[in-house]
Amino acid sequence: MITSKLKEAILSLRPGRVTLKYPFAPHDPEGDFRGYPELDTDKCIGCGACAAVCPARLIMIQDIDQNTRRMVRLLERCIFCGRCADVCPEDAITMTKHFELSTDSGREDMVAECEVFMATCQRCTRCYEPANPLDKIMEPGFRDDEIKRGGQDSPYEPIQSD
Amino acid sequence: MNAQQLGENIKQRFAAKVIDFETLGSDQLYVTITPDSLVEVAEHLYQDQGCRYVINGGTDRRQQRDAFLITHFFAQDEEKIYIAVHTEVGADDPQVDSITPVIPAANWSERETRDMVGVVPVGHPDPRRLVLSDDWPEDLYPLRYDVAHDVHPPPAEGVAPERLEPPEGASVVPIGPFFPVLEEPAYFRVFVEGEQVVGADYRGFYSHRGIEKLGCSVLTYNQVPFIAERICGICGYVHSCSYCQAAERAAGIEVPDRAEYIRTIMLELERLESHTLWLGIAGHIIGFDTVLMQTWRMREPLMWLCEQITGNRKTYGMNLVGGVRRDIKPEIYGDLRGVIDKIGDEWAELAEAIPGDSTLMARLQGTGILTPEVARARGAAGPTARGSGLAIDVRVDHPYAAYDRVEVNKCVYDSCDNRARARVRLGGTIDSINIIHQALDDMPDGPIMAEIDEELPAGRQAMSAVEAPRGEVFHWVLTGAENRPERWRVRAPTYANLQCVPPMLVGNALADVPISIGSYDPCFSCTERMEVVDVNSGQVRVYTEEQFRAEYDQPGAK
Numbered sequence: 001m002i003t004s005k006l007k008e009a010i011l012s013l014r015p016g017r018v019t020l021k022y023p024f025a026p027h028d029p030e031g032d033f034r035g036y037p038e039l040d041t042d043k044c045i046g047c048g049a050c051a052a053v054c055p056a057r058l059i060m061i062q063d064i065d066q067n068t069r070r071m072v073r074l075l076e077r078c079i080f081c082g083r084c085a086d087v088c089p090e091d092a093i094t095m096t097k098h099f100e101l102s103t104d105s106g107r108e109d110m111v112a113e114c115e116v117f118m119a120t121c122q123r124c125t126r127c128y129e130p131a132n133p134l135d136k137i138m139e140p141g142f143r144d145d146e147i148k149r150g151g152q153d154s155p156y157e158p159i160q161s162d
Numbered sequence: 163m164n165a166q167q168l169g170e171n172i173k174q175r176f177a178a179k180v181i182d183f184e185t186l187g188s189d190q191l192y193v194t195i196t197p198d199s200l201v202e203v204a205e206h207l208y209q210d211q212g213c214r215y216v217i218n219g220g221t222d223r224r225q226q227r228d229a230f231l232i233t234h235f236f237a238q239d240e241e242k243i244y245i246a247v248h249t250e251v252g253a254d255d256p257q258v259d260s261i262t263p264v265i266p267a268a269n270w271s272e273r274e275t276r277d278m279v280g281v282v283p284v285g286h287p288d289p290r291r292l293v294l295s296d297d298w299p300e301d302l303y304p305l306r307y308d309v310a311h312d313v314h315p316p317p318a319e320g321v322a323p324e325r326l327e328p329p330e331g332a333s334v335v336p337i338g339p340f341f342p343v344l345e346e347p348a349y350f351r352v353f354v355e356g357e358q359v360v361g362a363d364y365r366g367f368y369s370h371r372g373i374e375k376l377g378c379s380v381l382t383y384n385q386v387p388f389i390a391e392r393i394c395g396i397c398g399y400v401h402s403c404s405y406c407q408a409a410e411r412a413a414g415i416e417v418p419d420r421a422e423y424i425r426t427i428m429l430e431l432e433r434l435e436s437h438t439l440w441l442g443i444a445g446h447i448i449g450f451d452t453v454l455m456q457t458w459r460m461r462e463p464l465m466w467l468c469e470q471i472t473g474n475r476k477t478y479g480m481n482l483v484g485g486v487r488r489d490i491k492p493e494i495y496g497d498l499r500g501v502i503d504k505i506g507d508e509w510a511e512l513a514e515a516i517p518g519d520s521t522l523m524a525r526l527q528g529t530g531i532l533t534p535e536v537a538r539a540r541g542a543a544g545p546t547a548r549g550s551g552l553a554i555d556v557r558v559d560h561p562y563a564a565y566d567r568v569e570v571n572k573c574v575y576d577s578c579d580n581r582a583r584a585r586v587r588l589g590g591t592i593d594s595i596n597i598i599h600q601a602l603d604d605m606p607d608g609p610i611m612a613e614i615d616e617e618l619p620a621g622r623q624a625m626s627a628v629e630a631p632r633g634e635v636f637h638w639v640l641t642g643a644e645n646r647p648e649r650w651r652v653r654a655p656t657y658a659n660l661q662c663v664p665p666m667l668v669g670n671a672l673a674d675v676p677i678s679i680g681s682y683d684p685c686f687s688c689t690e691r692m693e694v695v696d697v698n699s700g701q702v703r704v705y706t707e708e709q710f711r712a713e714y715d716q717p718g719a720k
Contacts, residue, residue, distance in 0.1 A: 004518035011511055012452055018459055030470040032488070034479070055381065055388035081388050081479040086487070095473075133617045134383045134483055134645060 029097050034082045036098040039073070039112065043092035046071060046116035049128040050084035050093060052137040059084070063123070063142045069116045075101075076110040087135055089128050163241045164188035168211070176203060186411065189560065190625055194248045197232075197258055203247060204234055204261040204268075213238045213245065214554065215541045216636050217658075218271035219651035220279035222306045224253045230281050232258050233651075234268065235625065235638065239559040244625045246638065251281060260286040267541030270661055271653075278305040278374075293367045296321040304375055311372070311379040326363040328353040335672065339368055350663070350675075357671045362664040377650040378642070383409060383618060386650065387481045390637075393654060395476065396439060399432045400630035401637070401652065402481040407562055408639040409483045409647070411624035415614060419564070419606045421485035426564040426601050427498075428472070428480060429628065430594040434505060435464055435476070436631035437591045441512075444584065447676050448525040453512075460508050467501045470494060483618075485611035495602055506595045513588045526581040530678030532666045533578060540665070541658040544633020545590065549583035551576030556629035568600040580677055587631075617645060630655055 020027065029035065046069040051059035058077040062070045085093040103109040125140045163171075169183040169191050179199035184192050195203050207213040216235035223231045229250040236245040251258050260283035262268045272283040273292035280303035283289070294304075297318035303309060328334050328351075338349040347368035353361035373393060377386045390405040391398035403425055410417055438461040445453025465475040471490055472478035480486045490498070516522055532542065537550040547554050555572045557565045573589040575582035623640045633655025642648030667678055 001518065001520050004515045004520075007511060007515035008452060008456075008519070011508065011515065012456055015459060018462070030466060032473045033469060034473040052382075053384060055385040057380070057385075079388060079392070079477075079479075080474065082473065083384075083388075132384070132482075132484070132614050134614060136617075136645065138382060138645060 029099060033097050033099070034080045034095040036075070036096045036101060037078065037080070037082065037084060038094050038096050038098075039071075039114065040092045040094070041114040041116075043090045044071065044114060044116055045090055045092075045127055046118055046121070047089060047125065047128040048137055049087045049089060049130070049135075052128075052139075053083045053087050053135050055079065055081060055083065061143055063118075064115070066120075067118055069118050069121075071114050071116065073112045074107075074110070075112060076107055087128070087130065163243075165191040165243050165245075168238070168241070168243055168245070169193060172203070172206070175206065179203070186624055189243050190411075191243055191245045192248060192623065193245065194250075197249045197251050200232075200234075200247070200249050201259050201261055201264060204236075205264045207236050207238075207245065207247070208265050211238060212240065214538065215265050215267040216244075216634075217541075217651070217653040218268055218275055219638060219649070220275035220281050220305065221640065221649040222279055223250070225307060228253050230256055230279060231649075232275065232281055233638070234261065235636065235653075237560070237627070237634075239554050242560055244560065244627065246623070246625060256280055257282040257284050259284055262286050262288075266539045267658065267661065270657065277303070279303055280306065290324045293370055295368075295370075296323055304372060305378075311375050323349075323365045325351065325365075326361075329360055331355060332360050337675070339365075348660075352667060352672065352675055354672055357673070359667045359670045359672060359675060362667045364660065364664060366660070374650055374652060378647055380646075382645045383483050383647070386647070387483070388479060390652070391477050391479065391481070393652065394630075397432055397436050397630045397632065398477050399428055399480070400628045400635045401654075403429060403563070404626045404628040404635045404637040405639065405650065405652075406481045406483050407628070408624045408626035408637045409618065409641070410612075411626060412622040412639050412641050413483075413618040415484050415612050417485050417612055418609045420489075420608045421610045421612075422564040423601050423605050424486045424490055424610060425481070426568065427490060427598055428478060428486075429563065430598045430601075431464065431468060431502075433594045433631045434502065434591060435461060435468070437587045437594070438464070438505070438509075440587060440631070441584070444677065445522075448522065450522055453516075453522075456508075456512065460505050463501045464505060467494075467498060470497070482611070484614050485609070487611075489610050490605075499599065499602065502595045502598055506592060509588075509591055513592075516584075516588070523581065525674065525677055526579065526584055527577075528579050528581075529670055529674040530580040530583075530666050531578050531669065532662055534576075536665045537662060540661045542633070542662050543655040543658050544629065544631070545583050545586040546633060546655075546659045546662060548572065548574045548586045550578045554634075556627045556634050560627055562626065562628060564601060564604075567604060568597050570597060580674075590631075620648070632656055633659060 048061055051061050056077045056079050058074040060072040064070055082095045085095050123141050125137045128137065130136050165185040165188055169185060172193055173180045173183060176199060179196050181194045181196060183194065208215060213236040216237055219233045221231040223229055227250065229252055232249050232251060234247045238245065249258065258281055260272055262272055263285060269288060270292055272286055273289065276282055277291060277293045299315050302315060332353040332355050335352045335354055337352060339347040349365040351363040352359055373389055376389060381389060387402035387406055390401040393401045438457045442454040442457035445451065468478065469475045471494060472480050472488060480488055532550045534550045534552055537547050537552055542550065551574060553572050553574045557570045558572055571593050573586050573593060575585050618641050620641050620643045623638065625638045627634050627636045635655060636653040638651040639647050640649040667675055670678055
């Protein structure tokens with residue numbers, strides 16, 4: 001009994017202090033950490049590959065008219081898997097190391113929108129050729145209802161288009 | 163005996179009652195039988211063939227066949243075979259004979275099939291609602307194809323689960339559904355006579371999220387692994403791995419060797435994380451927080467390592483159908499070996515100190531007895547089964563990934579108490595470290611993802627099991643059109659192990675209940691009645707909910 005307690009005491013004392021100073025000192029994640037997915041809106045061509053593979057289905061697409069596609073990302077739902085960054089044909093998405101994402105000003109902070117000029121695009125999906133047929137785009141062609149549907153799927157209010 | 167021979171045996175014995183059978187490799191058998199012979203075939207497999215019951219699943223095939231497909235899954239561990247017994251029941255009369263009277267382990271899953279698909283198990287001894295919330299409408303079956311995945315029926319007031327009545331003279335101690343020590347909601351009603359536990363009732367599924375429905379209705383093959391991984395927060399990798407293996411097997415995709423080794427290593431790292439976490443929690447429950455602090459300190463470098471390898475401390479996101487997304491780079495092998503060896507050394511010290519600690523052992527020894535008979539009848543898995551002397555371990559019995567190329571030791575103890583289950587995990591941790599070393603030694607070079615040229619064919623099926631830290635995880639995938647499974651059935655090990663808890667509690671002192679339930683702690687907030695003490699007279703009056711509402715729950719009440 002006593003020897004057991006002594007062994008346990010030694011085991012507890014040996015490592016010394018292990019607590020990190022975080023959050024009072026910054027903390028950098030390891031190498032290939034997957035944090036906030038950043039979208040370079042200049043590179044985005046609006047192909048919708050990211051929306052097709054996203055397991056949390058947080059990327060909503062709305063074709064406002066023949067020339068404009070709006071991509072809305074509800075990032076509060078993001079599970080940081082990085083599949084969007086994997087499949088993006090233009091490498092427009094980067095998984096950053098940014099992980100401190102809590103916000104005190106409501107969900108708007110975690111909603112990212114971009115509008116992509118589609119010129120005479122026919123939405124044939126040929127600009128994204130999946131390396132793996134399982135990652136194909138399930139809904140080719142124009143869409144105008146995904147954002148509204150997203151609103152019904154999820155506990156969130158639908159995002160109104162102007 | 164292989165799957166083909168077993169199929170022929172069954173065909174010979176039951177003749178015309180076996181409509182058809184097919185095999186997948188030498189280790190998977192699919193038998194289709196007539197509905198009226200279900201009980202005798204199940205009994206034959208369970209009693210005569212020595213099979214272990216896994217789970218039941220229901221599939222709505224009214225679109226294809228105008229019928230519901232009811233499937234009972236069995237495992238023959240000695241012969242390394244998984245068996246699926248299919249039977250079709252007509253859509254106009256959705257009921258099927260219950261096998262629970264002959265195989266108690268089918269109790270929950272038959273009720274789940276009734277709740278989710280609407281096929282009634284006739285003759286079920288305890289046909290109460292299991293999975294759906296108490297206010298869910300009677301005739302809405304979520305897993306039917308014509309029910310939308312996001313249907314939200316309106317909530318109802320004043321509903322409560324049907325409860326088992328305690329035996330004559332016993333009092334009820336409610337534990338749950340919400341209590342401060344652990345996050346997970348579960349509602350145990352422990353029946354006590356004085357200190358002694360004489361029975362228990364369980365109501366759970368408060369955090370049912372309808373993941374199977376999502377996998378079969380809105381997600382695609384490669385989205386499912388990420389949702390599967392979120393079935394469990396502690397050991398999610400086993401689920402994504404098991405799902406991917408089932409889908410790969412169904413489609414005939416050959417996974418590259420290196421990917422299989424990476425899966426093996428990640429599974430064992432996850433087991434290390436889980437066992438260290440479990441021991442800490444167990445220490446915490448019995449009031450010995452040193453164990454909690456120290457095991458979690460040991461565990462931390464492992465979490466950093468996993469972040470380095472996979473990009474995340476937990477919920478690695480490594481698996482896709484066909485292989486893994488990230489390589490374990492040779493530069494990291496050294497770090498990996500260093501981290502697990504450090505854990506191994508400290509763990510060995512701890513494992514040596516614990517058995518001599520009489521206060522700790524007094525809580526573990528002789529408490530929470532689970533006899534091998536009950537364990538088998540209720541379908542116990544993993545450390546729960548191995549602590550009761552049942553030598554089952556999927557890694558050895560049904561090798562997957564690279565487990566056929568490494569040496570795995572089945573860690574079995576037969577004292578059937580909480581101590582035995584603790585020792586299985588203490589020993590299993592050291593084993594995991596050895597397995598990781600072996601896998602790193604033999605790690606082949608090459609690709610980590612199979613080339614997939616075309617979409618997965620529809621109508622194929624495969625089963626896959628993985629030994630999770632808590633026991634056998636089992637997935638069955640029936641491939642469908644539209645780039646997603648037609649049916650994806652999941653069984654987590656706790657599903658089986660939790661069914662062992664009520665018999666396990668009987669005969670214990672109430673004080674041993676928390677550690678016996680494993681990680682559940684009593685809470686006094688959930689009482690079914692309300693006590694009001696009149697401070698002036700000191701008189702105590704006990705109200706039922708209705709009486710209380712009648713008196714107080716109205717405008718202007720005192």
